[in-house]
Amino acid sequence: MAGRKAYKIATLGSHSALQILKGARDEGFSTIVVVTPDRYSLYKRFKFIGKIIEIKSLSDFPKVENQLIWENAIIVPHGSFVAYLGIDENKKMKVPYFGNREVLDWESDRIKQREWLQKARVPVPKRYTKASEIDAPVIVKSYGASGGHGYFFAKNKKEFTSRFKNFKARPYIIQEYVIGVPLYIHYFYSPLTNQLEILSIDKRYETNVDSLGRIPSQNQQGLGIEPSFVVVGNSPLTLRESLLAEAFEMGERVVKTSQELMPGGIWGPFCFETIITPEQKFSIIEISCRIVAGTNLFVTGSPYSALYYNKEVSTGRRIAMEIKAAIKTGQLNKILD
Numbered sequence: 001m002a003g004r005k006a007y008k009i010a011t012l013g014s015h016s017a018l019q020i021l022k023g024a025r026d027e028g029f030s031t032i033v034v035v036t037p038d039r040y041s042l043y044k045r046f047k048f049i050g051k052i053i054e055i056k057s058l059s060d061f062p063k064v065e066n067q068l069i070w071e072n073a074i075i076v077p078h079g080s081f082v083a084y085l086g087i088d089e090n091k092k093m094k095v096p097y098f099g100n101r102e103v104l105d106w107e108s109d110r111i112k113q114r115e116w117l118q119k120a121r122v123p124v125p126k127r128y129t130k131a132s133e134i135d136a137p138v139i140v141k142s143y144g145a146s147g148g149h150g151y152f153f154a155k156n157k158k159e160f161t162s163r164f165k166n167f168k169a170r171p172y173i174i175q176e177y178v179i180g181v182p183l184y185i186h187y188f189y190s191p192l193t194n195q196l197e198i199l200s201i202d203k204r205y206e207t208n209v210d211s212l213g214r215i216p217s218q219n220q221q222g223l224g225i226e227p228s229f230v231v232v233g234n235s236p237l238t239l240r241e242s243l244l245a246e247a248f249e250m251g252e253r254v255v256k257t258s259q260e261l262m263p264g265g266i267w268g269p270f271c272f273e274t275i276i277t278p279e280q281k282f283s284i285i286e287i288s289c290r291i292v293a294g295t296n297l298f299v300t301g302s303p304y305s306a307l308y309y310n311k312e313v314s315t316g317r318r319i320a321m322e323i324k325a326a327i328k329t330g331q332l333n334k335i336l337d
């Protein structure tokens with residue numbers, strides 16, 4: 001459009017900002033990162049970042065909104081948007097936002113999220129509403145993207161009751177602790193083509209639960225070690241090919257159900273946090289409705305994104321491709337909120 005500024009892609013300096021902005025630059029967009037002073041020197045290092053806007057603290061984000069609108073920026077949200085700005089701030093944001101904000105309420109309330117997954121016929125771990133029902137090991141989880149902070153594990157009802165006394169987080173959910181391999185599937189749904197892609201898969205490295213096996217159990221006795229689930233990193237993984245069909249179908253059902261439950265449904269990147277049991281059954285412990293940090297492994301593409309594209313496509317780049325396609329075909333209204 002004559003006289004109209006080109007669209008730019010902007011995000012907060014945290015989580016997966018480098019991947020998002022590298023992908024945007026690779027697709028030809030100018031890029032903007034909004035940072036707090038402590039992060040300035042990190043983002044300054046990278047040439048694919050066109051502009052750095054500094055704010056004193058993340059809560060000052062609304063103060064730069066008019067500048068972002070003036071720049072003709074499109075915001076790509078990531079984990080820090082919910083973790084640090086909160087849902088209300090996300091909803092209030094006036095800058096065009098990639099993704100459907102209607103999804104936030106369904107995602108953040110663990111009970112509603114469960115209702116969504118169950119309606120999509122996706123297997124979820126058993127949920128307990130009171131201590132007296134507990135008949136298996138459980139994990140007790142607060143709400144929100146806390147990266148596994150503040151959860152506790154109890155192997156039975158008795159242990160639950162004694163640990164729960166010191167558990168302060170509200171609200172929370174009590175879930176069956178599923179024993180198996182945790183695996184995170186990174187999807188991307190395009191409302192332009194109505195296609196669902198699996199772009200990559202990772203597994204998390206969590207402290208201390210992923211290192212407990214290094215000390216034999218007889219040596220752990222008496223140490224009083226409690227498992228904790230704080231994420232410190234991610235490694236790549238491919239799924240047994242025979243399980244892939246089900247991974248696609250579950251993703252498609254969740255997209256379809258979202259369209260019935262919320263205006264517009266989910267689009268763009270989302271992730272299933274799954275546990276696969278020895279019977280090769282998936283259990284979906286959570287859905288994250290935006291780009292997840294595990295995709296940072298795949299800045300140069302993944303064994304799955306390579307099946308669709310003859311170039312290095314990360315989730316960040318895939319988002320930029322979608323925005324570019326929408327601009328070209330005059331369909332930005334389908335992907336921005």
Ligand code: AMP
Nearest residue numbers: 014015079080083145146147231233293
């Ligand atoms: P940070 O910028 O590291 O403080 O992370 C921002 C948010 O994303 C926090 O809620 C973290 O718990 C979450 N997060 C960061 N890195 C990861 C990761 N590799 N896997 C899962 N969650 C993460």
Ligand code: AMP
Nearest residue numbers: 125139148175176177178182229285286
């Ligand atoms: P979440 O905050 O739901 O992503 O969970 C963080 C970590 O806690 C996961 O990566 C798992 O290691 C563990 N976890 C959460 N829920 C369950 C569950 N129902 N069964 C077993 N492990 C779980």
